[in-house]
Each structure stands twice: as C-alpha cells, then as structure tokens.
Amino acid sequence: MVRLGSFSCGGVLLDPQWVLTAAHCVTPLIGFSKVTYTRTDPYTGAVKTETRGPAQNVGPTNNRGVFIHPDFNKPTPVANDIALIKLASPFTISPYIQTVGLPRSPRTAGMVGTVASISHTGPVPAGQVSVLRGPISAIASPTTLIVTAAAAMASLCKGDSGSGFVTLENGRAMVRGVTSEATITDCMTPSGEAVFTDVFVFRNWILQTMAKSDAQLVGNTRVRWSGRMANGVMGIGCLPNETIWGPLNVVGVEEGSLCDGGQTQTVMCNLNKNQPGTAAMKPTLAGLTMRTIMANGAPDVRTIPPTSSGNTASFFGVLPAGASREFTCQIGTPLTPGTVGTAGVLSRGVEGEQQENIVEQPNPFDSPEDKKP
Numbered sequence: 001m002v003r004l005g006s007f008s009c010g011g012v013l014l015d016p017q018w019v020l021t022a023a024h025c026v027t028p029l030i031g032f033s034k035v036t037y038t039r040t041d042p043y044t045g046a047v048k049t050e051t052r053g054p055a056q057n058v059g060p061t062n063n064r065g066v067f068i069h070p071d072f073n074k075p076t077p078v079a080n081d082i083a084l085i086k087l088a089s090p091f092t093i094s095p096y097i098q099t100v101g102l103p104r105s106p107r108t109a110g111m112v113g114t115v116a117s118i119s120h121t122g123p124v125p126a127g128q129v130s131v132l133r134g135p136i137s138a139i140a141s142p143t144t145l146i147v148t149a150a151a152a153m154a155s156l157c158k159g160d161s162g163s164g165f166v167t168l169e170n171g172r173a174m175v176r177g178v179t180s181e182a183t184i185t186d187c188m189t190p191s192g193e194a195v196f197t198d199v200f201v202f203r204n205w206i207l208q209t210m211a212k213s214d215a216q217l218v219g220n221t222r223v224r225w226s227g228r229m230a231n232g233v234m235g236i237g238c239l240p241n242e243t244i245w246g247p248l249n250v251v252g253v254e255e256g257s258l259c260d261g262g263q264t265q266t267v268m269c270n271l272n273k274n275q276p277g278t279a280a281m282k283p284t285l286a287g288l289t290m291r292t293i294m295a296n297g298a299p300d301v302r303t304i305p306p307t308s309s310g311n312t313a314s315f316f317g318v319l320p321a322g323a324s325r326e327f328t329c330q331i332g333t334p335l336t337p338g339t340v341g342t343a344g345v346l347s348r349g350v351e352g353e354q355q356e357n358i359v360e361q362p363n364p365f366d367s368p369e370d371k372k373p
Helices: 200-210 214-218 350-358
Strands: 001-004 009-015 018-021 035-040 049-050 067-068 081-084 113-119 130-135 143-151 162-167 172-182 193-200 221-228 232-238 244-247 254-257 265-270 285-294 299-304 312-318 326-334
Touching: 001 018, 009 162, 009 172, 009 200, 018 172, 081 200, 113 172, 130 143, 143 172, 193 200, 200 214, 221 232, 221 265, 232 254, 244 254, 265 285, 265 326, 285 312, 299 312
Parallel strands: 221 326
Antiparallel strands: 001 009, 001 035, 009 018, 018 081, 035 049, 067 081, 113 130, 113 162, 143 193, 162 172, 172 193, 221 254, 232 244, 232 265, 265 312, 285 299, 285 326
C-alpha cells in the first residue's frame, strides 16, 4: 500500500515502478508530487518509509507519469475509474514494501477482501493503518464490484480513494478492486455500498500500459512461504542482478523474478534466531521445496534441507533453458515440523485457545484448481 501526495489517496504496487490507483485521484486538476509508504517493523518498532516521484519522461505533458483510462468518466461520471502511475525510479522491494498480484480470473460473489485505510476513530501509531474488510456483493455490474458496509464503523473515509481491495487467493495477495465511490458521512457510520473498480476487467489495459506480458510481470522463478509465519526473510535473485527480499511474517507475499536460461539463480529462506512464542511453538525451518518445470513440461521436484544451524535453507544453480521454477520456504514448529516437498499445508499443531496466535499460509503452487504453474 502506498499513499499519494499529502495522503489524499491510496494505491498499490503492481510492480516496483508501477502504482495502481483510481483515475479521479490523479487528474491534472488534482495532481500530486510524491508516492510514499510507511511501515512499522513488528519486532523492533522501527519505522520504515520511502518516497518516489512520478516519471517525467512518459505520460501526457500536463500530467507526467500518469496514465488515466481513456474511457474515464464515459459514459457516466466516475465510470472506468482506474489509473496507473509510473514512478521515476522503482521502490526497493523489501520486507517492508511488496507488490500485489494481478488477478487472472473474474471475481465471484462472496470473495472477502481488505482495504488498508486511514483510521476511523482517531490517529493510529506511525506506520499502521486500519482496515475495512468484507465480501463482494452478488450485485451485478460489468466494471465494478460492490461491498456492503453493515457493521459499526464499517465505512470508507475521505482519503481511501484509490486504495486496493485486496483478496487472498491460493495464498497470494491479489488486488481485486480499486476504491472508487462510497457514501461518506462521519467516517464511522455504516454507509451502505462501497464501490470498487473491478481490476480484472481492465487487466489487458493494465498490461498494455505497463508494456509487460503476464509472464514478465509474474516472472519465471518465484518464491513464497508456506505453513507458520516467522520472523525472517526469503530472497530470490538472478545473478548478477540484486536479490529481492520478502518477509516470512506477511500472508500473501510472493517474490518473482524473470531469469534467462543459463542464468545462475540464488534462493534463500532465513529465519532469525530470535522468534516469538514458547519453545514448543517457535517457528522452525523445515526446508526449501524446489519445483522445476522443464521446457518439455516435465516436472522435477527436489527438497533442500536446512543447514546445520537450522535457520537457513538455500539453492544456488543454473536455470535450464525454457524452464520455470517455484520455491517454497516450508515453516513449521517443533511440534509440527512439516514434510518438505509435499503438496500439503503444514498443520497448525495446536488446539483450543492457542490457535488464534497461529497464522498459516497454504501453498498456491499446489492449488487443487490448477496443478500446473
């Protein structure tokens, strides 16, 4: 999640250099000078923040770096309310700022998503946000999706425009909607229907504007984590390019890289020595699963155990020509270490009141809906 200008609107990163937001947030009359993210480290309390400006060499001369959908406000006001911003330089993808996935299938009623929001009750600590969470309504609309606000304080606020309605699908965070319209009163009273631009409908326009194919955006080599959340990082790199790092304590994270055949790859899962919880429930690294799909479609699954320290598992090798790879950092606990290389999800391993402290992430690479990557 990022904020535009003086926090007048929100947006999400589809790519380190591209922000998805609402068109009404970035018209020439409104304008903005910067894109910022802020996040608080949950373990140290340190506040991380970065700022980027829009690119000045692309886009219309009166609105540099901004690409508004050509049918915005047509045929009705706020129709096709979607836009992209190309940044002057990409954000540094790190455990504090990540990209979100672009959906490949239409939305269905009942899908639950979350909007990272400004506070509904007063200032929140630096780097933290409130959330609006709810299911997509069955109300039919060709280009928008609707979420009905019914619970106390279930309302969007001024400043929520452009923010992503993000779902968790097969373990990957996907941006299903862009906040477009809502009835706002005091920002705390249930306000009926919140309207979001349906991102999937504009998928082709998004890829064309970014001049990327789906394969380029996703990458042919991916890494994510499965099982128990932990204090640590996962990384992926195609040498000599820099390694991209992601957190092991955020559900829905997945790193992707586009490597050339014959290029050397390095992938790592690393748990910090200091982990939260009791000794019996502290996260442990079961190992790293590597699944290679060769150019002829043949799969090759291998397991890489952790090092003797038990905190690190890594791969270093060449990507075969025409192949793609998927890596999973498998995380368990001393009670449920898990089995590396299987299609299953690690067990919670606890019962009763302790379950609420466990966050478990499935493996989207082993989705029952699609066995092939």
